[in-house]
Amino acid sequence: MVVQSNSSLYLPGMNIDILLSLINQFVTLDEEETAFVESLVVSRPCKRNEVIAQSGKSSRYMILVLSGYVMTYYTDNEGVDHVVQFAGSSWWTGDQNSPALYSTRALTDGEIILLPKAAQDVLMERHIKFERYFRHVFQHALMRMQARFTESHRTAEERYLAFRARYAALEQHVPQKYIASYLGITPEFLSKVRKKLVRP
Amino acid sequence: MVVQSNSSLYLPGMNIDILLSLINQFVTLDEEETAFVESLVVSRPCKRNEVIAQSGKSSRYMILVLSGYVMTYYTDNEGVDHVVQFAGSSWWTGDQNSPALYSTRALTDGEIILLPKAAQDVLMERHIKFERYFRHVFQHALMRMQARFTESHRTAEERYLAFRARYAALEQHVPQKYIASYLGITPEFLSKVRKKLVRP
DNA sequence: CGTCTATTTGAATGTACTCAAAAGCGGTGG
């Protein structure tokens, strides 16, 4: 009997390779280093709407998306969620703050790698290559965040068009209300912006 | 004859010590490493309104403020400046992008250390301690930028009150129009916010 | 199929902006 399924097959050994090839684009790991990072990370599938990491917890992770999409968000004092970042395949997300300010939730079924914060510290401590790699990751995350901040000074319509251009693939998978949240506007207003773009 | 001056005396040798003690709070430099960093940085005074680094240039610097205040800003398509960051004593500023997106300008007379981007790369390449130190700097800059982004969702009045609480010392030295720019509002509106706070 | 959530639509409102003009303030030269 053949089991039919839309979800991709889960093959533990294979997934770590995506992480290794990402790191190897920037530094070259030897056998010991490769084995070391493999021993510290956890690769696992995740289901749509699953909360992968919760704000307020002391357990923090760097999260690498292997397939599917996730979003990282915070919840303000009035209980409203604000999306900080979307992440697709080969993107890191997570939260450096302790306790964590942000939560991460799966937007689609997919697969992720979890690197616990303590394990990341051990990696960086033990091998300079990991220190270098994560310096690179943080440096680029900083630049992206600065760009995001800069964009927030433009109008909602401009931000939406820029979002579309950049994350075309995401729009298929993400409810509009989360896109509105990412853009910093209400779902109602995003609906009006979209309407105006179709027939101005 | 005695020359009178408000500006502090400029003593070349002494200034680097502030940089070294900053780094040594996080890693411990030996003699060679200390000499190496000393050989790569430039310490110099800066004058009010002087442009220390210019956007669009390929020459980029990490800038450490020793005394006085500086601001880092970008200029949008309409020619309007937007303040990204203020920096006071012991704060790093600068721009990782190439070519640079941001400019840095002195708000008061003061002293700064310039670390050219290429020199920073050499430092990080040669000694793991610098790699580690700057990873730490970037990681924290990222968290501050995330916090700044988060704040941008609150009202102008809330942002102004938060700014005041956090940068009380700065308010003395910075024209209101730059504070307005930092807060993402017009100078006119900041004036109205302030008026309302005095007599609501 | 029915229920629950997401999206659309409209009206009223609020927050912040633009433009214009007046008032305040600081530095400079006579």
Next chain:
DNA sequence: CCACCGCTTTTGAGTACATTCAAATAGACG
């Protein structure tokens, strides 16, 4: 020392962008 100039800040009126609230419609999932 004062008067003037340029720049910053204040003030007001009118406007634009985005929100809130309410209700109707559309979609998704069990």
